[in-house]
Amino acid sequence: MTNSIDLRPADTRQVPAETTLRATLASERPANVIAEPTGDIALSVEDLNLWYGSKQALTNVSMKIPVKQVTALIGPSGCGKSTLLRSINRMNDLIPNVTTKGRIRYHGVDLYGPGIDPVEVRRRIGMVFQKPNPFPKSIYDNVVFGAKVNGYKGNFQQLAEESLKRAALWDEVKDNLKKSGLALSGGQQQRLCIARAIANQPDVILMDEPCSALDPIATLKIEDLMRELVKDYTIVIVTHNMQQAARVSDYTAFMLTDEKTTGQLIEYGPTQELFTTPRDKRTEDYISGRFG
């Protein structure tokens, strides 16, 4: 599987200078409980460290994200879960002074390796944000936007219909695809953003608190949609809602920042086990609402 996917652009990308910031030594790490998922692995995070300027945000994070499963990242604010999510499709590249050390392999290919095109990475690893952010364009234009930019050669009408169907929005908008995306309700807008991500034909969909701006009914629709989408896509979701993580995910990772270490992965395992019988007391305290 290694190097089977070519993410290089036509021009060669500048390799970032090696950082001098030191990562935490293995011997200094707490004995965390990190499970190894069974089956094929889509993403393999290996000893990932990340700094915003001189401030460390992730410390020695290692985990494997399985193919066609929902993996949830949970933890209190500032624990690094959104940073980790954004690292997966190199969204952090857009923030100045970010330094990354370690690897994230996508089907064996190092996403931070030399010659990797971040735009191609983001096409294959799409993202849905906390607040629905449709473009001020029609529903149809929103969905096919990425495909047009990426030089898609197929039938756009068909792509739009297929993507909207997969995002469970088609029945609600099929009669008026020219309507502005901004005229939809919040929940519909979020599903439109999911359709837009799907239209790029990604392999992985990252979701950063996709329901936090939605009402409970719209939230449940998105959750149902996630369980439907996971049949075809690998999904990684950041959520503050632990019940949501418990409902929709197959695997859950609990992250934490404490006095000593920022952005560490404390426990990672099958969702049912993590929420019923967590092995680390810090996980138990967090999911029981005793801190955070």
Added chain:
Amino acid sequence: MTRDLFNSELQQLQDDVLVLGSMTEKAIMDAMESLRDGDPTWSRRIIEDDKKVNAKRFEIEDRTTFVIASQQPMATDLRSLASILYIITDLERMADHAEGIARINLLLGDEPLPRRLGYLPAMADRAVAMLRNSLKAFIDHDVDMARQICDADDEVDRLQDSVYEDCIAAMIADPATIQRNTHLIWCAHNLERIADRCTNICERVIYTVTGHMQEINISKY
């Protein structure tokens, strides 16, 4: 966030499980006394009081369900609440067995006093001790104690064998006592069921603490 409200709700539910346990224990002890003394008035009161036990069980079940819905507990908290739902069912059923003994006393009617109950009082003592200890193990989250209590169930089973043998021998010796001794065998059966339900509580203690469900002592009955 320390969840003071949730902690206090959980504490109150656990306290109420102990209250229900005390009501059940009293029902068992009263049933045995009424059997020994042949007092029909007392038996009727035990039967009447069982309604209060049932009401208490439903009240705890209602409140536990609401706490689960409103607090959305996880991990040990969730297991504790799920265990409470099982434990109160076992306690209520134990009280039904005590009521069964009270009804047998009414069936025995004018049998001559004092009644010779053989090993039945010893069975009742052990069953009540198992009940008390299993609830203590639940409150203290004491897995070791829970396992020990289950071992005591074997002794209750042996005592039941002895009651059975005595009653059969008595029936053979004097067929006129067949009905009376059959009733006493039923009393022993009720006490054996009570002890067996204590082992259910112990299994819930182990589940609450460890997250693992296992049948730790399979009764021969």
